[in-house]
Amino acid sequence: MKPDLSPPDLLRRMFEAAIAAAQPTLCIPPFLPEAPRGRLIVIGAGKASAAMAAAVEAHWPGPLEGLVVTRYGYAVPCERIEIVEAAHPVPDAAGLAAAERILARVSGLSSDDTVLCLISGGGSSLLPLPLPGITLEDKQAINRALLKSGATISEMNCVRRHLSAIKGGRLAAACHPARVVTLLISDVPGDNPIDIASGPTCADITTCEDALAIVRRYGIELPAHVREVLERGTGESIKPSDPRLEGNEIHLVATPQMALEAAAAVAREAGVTPWILGDSIEGEARDLGKAMAGITRQVATRAQPFSGPCVLLSGGETTVTVRGNGRGGRNVEFLLALGVALDGLPGVHALAGDTDGVDGLEEIAGALLHPDSLMRAWEQGMRPREHLDNNDGHGFFGALGDAVVTGPTLTNVNDFRAILIGASS
Known part of the structure; x- marks a missing residue:
């Protein structure tokens, strides 16, 4: 030495x-897609999402627009992409509003448009949009219980996906028929894309029954109306066979x-x-x-x-x-x-x-x-x-x-x- x-x-x-090896300024530029015939819409969530957005702006020669949500204190100034801050690890109303706005931003797109989705760790709490009938307060309580339970990140995200209106592939489905290119900074063991921010643009092979098994395993108390969502299967996520995800790309740009x-x-x-x-x-x-x-x-x-x-x-x-x-x-x-x-x-x-x-x-x-x-x-x-x-x-x-x-x-x-x-x- x-x-x-x-x-x-x-x-x-x-x-x-x-x-330093995982800084967006280094890992984002090599994975930027070619310019689309239509619009480039940049969306994203996570602790690194604002820095990822800034890297996109710095290296994208044409027009773009978008919205990303990051943790309080993690904002990076951008000129064309709006940066919103919200709470992590327990979600808040700012994250809920940001998730609603992101879904609205990608609705009504055409096949000529490209959605560039920037996802990093923490995105699950920053996109806390629940399924109908489930409240933000429900999500907050469940999140606190999961964090204290000893469940793995994969198990926690499985439960979150099946109570969400945006995770488990639902965000990618909302972008259809636009092309979706997702750039991921991995914070999960094994780098499985579905576990990074609960996979908002990824097909999901897990089920509501899997989520219920995790809830039972760790003795997590769910309100009756939330448990019913899982028991009836109304919280099922987007599966690999769904045609709305066809042709989408997912790239791991930085890993542990x-x-x-x-x-x-x-x-x-x-x-x-x-x-x-x-x-x-x-x-x-x-x-x-x-x-x-x-x-x-x-x-x-x-x-x-x-x-x-x-x-x-x-x-x-x-x-x-x-x-x-x-x-x-x-x-x-x-x-x-x-x-x-x-x-x-x-x-x-x-x-x-x-x-x-x-x-x-x-x-x-x-x-x-x-x-x-x-x-x-x-x-x-x-x-x-x-x-x-x-x-x-x-x-x-x-x-x-x-x-x-x-x-x-x-x-x-x-x-x-x-x-x-x-x-x-």
């Missing part, structure tokens, strides 16, 4: 490289794997061997932290299966089953569980953060773990295991001064985890 680079500095540089590879390049340049363990790792955050601690200890003490100095990189999206009343955050929960299990193992530093800059409900991307983190916590009178039991990772690392704050990153390729082993400053 370069002598002028400390372990925390290297970890931060890797995280910054991961975020690309971000991890960018971070790996930074490590190599610093003289540290990177090992990418997976870009789609799921499960309970604290369980993953404990498992990764076991692998880390084997590397640090026995040089198996890797020898140091090295960095273990991984991505994906863990879950947190909320049992306490702390400040939350799946990345900091992973990191605290890792730290508790390592118990101050020398020579190990780690960073875990969300590439969108928001871990849980906090405007904090994640945190850093050092070999002396637990000792410093005890000196302050904190008990690490109690913070973990209380789902209070943000409170723990914030008190140590080890929170990682990026501000809005204008992209989102899921969680980033890096465990640096055997590197000295």
Whole structure:
């Protein structure tokens, strides 16, 4: 490792490289469609959608118009595309109104027109248009229950799709007969387009019965009128055989794997061997932290299966089953569980953060773990295991001064985890 680079500095540089690799200014231009005979309508939703729209404007030579919705604080100035802000992860009335306006914008198009749909993580909460008979308040309550349940992102989005008037392919169907080109920045394990913002332009093979099974699995209480939508099948999504989706295109322009590879390049340049363990790792955050601690200890003490100095990189999206009343955050929960299990193992530093800059409900991307983190916590009178039991990772690392704050990153390729082993400053 370069002598002028400390372990925390290297970890931060890797995280910054991961975020930079998924910036819309780099990944959008190569996928822009050819100019249509008619109009180009730009629509979209997600934490990166405004930055994606700005990239389209900067590289599109002809006329265009459109509307995208992004998270509060994530707007980027555009001249021809209207940017609307709304709430995430629990939807609000601004998102509802934006979804209604987007549907209105794509109605009445012709086969000469092209709809360019810009979708990134967070789009599901930002397009909360419910089916008739279901209210925004219903959607908000269900969203909160899903977020606390421990359900995977794929399971949550399955339920959302079958209660929505815009997700699960319905937005693409509304654009017919116009051509639809969708550009996706993936924030989901496996990069399945149907799970990115609940797939507003994607055909969906899941069913209302699948959604009901998820609701039963996690004991989520649904109002009677909402359950009836699923039981009767009136919330069924658009299927692959639907002719309204024929000829549409979907492109993944940025993925978690690309971000991890960018971070790996930074490590190599610093003289540290990177090992990418997976870009789609799921499960309970604290369980993953404990498992990764076991692998880390084997590397640090026995040089198996890797020898140091090295960095273990991984991505994906863990879950947190909320049992306490702390400040939350799946990345900091992973990191605290890792730290508790390592118990101050020398020579190990780690960073875990969300590439969108928001871990849980906090405007904090994640945190850093050092070999002396637990000792410093005890000196302050904190008990690490109690913070973990209380789902209070943000409170723990914030008190140590080890929170990682990026501000809005204008992209989102899921969680980033890096465990640096055997590197000295």
